[in-house]
Amino acid sequence: xxxxxxxxxxxxxxxxxxxxxxxxxxxxxxxxxxxxxxxxxxxxxxxxxxxxxxxxxxxxxxxxxxxxxxxxxxxxxxxxxxxxxxxxxxxxxxxxxxxxxxx
Amino acid sequence: xxxxxxxxxxxxxxxxxxxxxxxxxxxxxxxxxxxxxxxxxxxxxxxxxxxxxxxxxxxxxxxxxxxxxxxxxxxxxxxxxxxxxxxxxxxxxxxxxxxxxxxxxxxxxxxxxxxxxxxxxxxxxxxxxxxxxxxxxxxxxxxxxxxxxxxxxxxxxxxxxxxxxxxxxxxxxxxxxxxxxxxxxxxxxxxxxxxxxxxxxxxxxxxxxxxxxxxxxxxxxxxxxxxxxxxxxxxxxxxxxxxxxxxxxxxxxxxxxxxxxxxxxxxxxxxxxxxxxxxxxxxxxxxxxxxxxxxxxxxxxxxxxxxxxxxxxxxxxxxxxxxxxxxxxxxxxxxxxxxxxxxxxxxxxxxxxxxxxxxxxxxxxxxxxxxxxxxxxxxxxxxxxxxxxxxxxxxxxxxxxxxxxxxxxxx
Numbered sequence: 001x002x003x004x005x006x007x008x009x010x011x012x013x014x015x016x017x018x019x020x021x022x023x024x025x026x027x028x029x030x031x032x033x034x035x036x037x038x039x040x041x042x043x044x045x046x047x048x049x050x051x052x053x054x055x056x057x058x059x060x061x062x063x064x065x066x067x068x069x070x071x072x073x074x075x076x077x078x079x080x081x082x083x084x085x086x087x088x089x090x091x092x093x094x095x096x097x098x099x100x101x102x103x
Numbered sequence: 104x105x106x107x108x109x110x111x112x113x114x115x116x117x118x119x120x121x122x123x124x125x126x127x128x129x130x131x132x133x134x135x136x137x138x139x140x141x142x143x144x145x146x147x148x149x150x151x152x153x154x155x156x157x158x159x160x161x162x163x164x165x166x167x168x169x170x171x172x173x174x175x176x177x178x179x180x181x182x183x184x185x186x187x188x189x190x191x192x193x194x195x196x197x198x199x200x201x202x203x204x205x206x207x208x209x210x211x212x213x214x215x216x217x218x219x220x221x222x223x224x225x226x227x228x229x230x231x232x233x234x235x236x237x238x239x240x241x242x243x244x245x246x247x248x249x250x251x252x253x254x255x256x257x258x259x260x261x262x263x264x265x266x267x268x269x270x271x272x273x274x275x276x277x278x279x280x281x282x283x284x285x286x287x288x289x290x291x292x293x294x295x296x297x298x299x300x301x302x303x304x305x306x307x308x309x310x311x312x313x314x315x316x317x318x319x320x321x322x323x324x325x326x327x328x329x330x331x332x333x334x335x336x337x338x339x340x341x342x343x344x345x346x347x348x349x350x351x352x353x354x355x356x357x358x359x360x361x362x363x364x365x366x367x368x369x370x371x372x373x374x375x376x377x378x379x380x381x382x383x384x385x386x387x388x389x390x391x392x393x394x395x396x397x398x399x400x401x402x403x404x405x406x407x408x409x410x411x412x413x414x415x416x417x418x419x420x421x422x423x424x425x426x427x428x429x430x431x432x433x434x435x436x437x438x439x440x441x442x443x444x445x446x447x448x449x450x451x452x453x454x455x456x457x458x459x460x461x462x463x464x465x466x467x468x469x470x471x472x473x474x475x476x477x478x479x480x481x482x483x484x485x486x487x488x489x490x491x492x493x494x495x496x497x498x499x500x501x502x503x504x505x506x507x508x509x510x511x512x513x514x
Contacts, residue, residue, distance in 0.1 A: 083340065
């Protein structure tokens, strides 16, 4: 179990670097998590992150295709924002669990 | 007289028609089942067609062989469901009213979703084996193929029978070994997932198996398009995989009818309570089989196990009692691995596939996550069980809920 510290608050991560408590997420946490991925977050990034968090809290299964149809960004654009494994990386930075593209 | 309507007469719909006719009084309930096709396909058998093990006649029977007496059968395309008014519109503008509805319209492959897939190489160098036409075209192609790059690719998650592509490459390894040209066939497995399968322990076992068979896994490859000129798969992050023969699992989607009804998600799967199997939008609509969005495999075994739970809940609902039966996501899949052997996985929402043994009275035990001959016979025998027991909704010696008996807990 790993921990990061953001503005004096200790945030717990699981062995794959995902937040164990999604409620601890805020913009500062996102910026810190993005650093690990070498991504500098822009407004567009945050639009995607908020979309993921909304869909996640609505209990929906997330896929790259769904983000691509969101109207925020197309799939190509998503890859540009979060290069290499865009859904996994954006989910991690959005503070939600690893997407379980179900069997 | 109350009306029970079942949309879709595949594995799930046919089983429910049989179970419901036994459970509901003929004086109180009229049961109607609707499907656009008259042929029932034994879909697990499609996998064997490209390798000449099965042919078309081995996997088809008339749907009417499997409906019980006392069920009305309508062969028609379905246009849409009007959930507010409890009506279903058929394509010939006929309207069916219902008191209770089951959606069992399954999934279909949609090659049109991937640019360049259904183009000039389609059924020449590019094939699917999720349709009988594709499987037969591939059988013809393989018969005279002299080797090259064979690529098995998955376009999108989720898709029907998630182990089938793994079985396909294992059988291809066996087939081209028998044909004496395995050294001329380079086999790759391209997947959007991080590994050969979704769950860690099974992925480890299956990765080792594929490695032993000299099959290369190319993970995290999300297909953008197929280039018909250069014969390459192109991903969104510009990786390229060249092929001489491409077998693909196209994007899987629920029926168009679901979209027309405003009942589906972005892939036309119906949002469904994963325990009770009730649709989230209308309380008298239930969903069985591949058509739902429940987070487990899209597979016949899931439809079978959940059918027993659904029947219990339907009876409770009709009689005004709370729905107590809860589906646990139980799936059970034989994995044909070539050379007369097979593996078996058994899992649910919470428990990933584990090694150990799977008890089956009178026949088993089968080895879980082990590559054995008895598992292969289990798969071969299953076709008979499917036609004679499963579709007719008869009792099977397997509990709907997953059991930990025989499984070895791993850290």
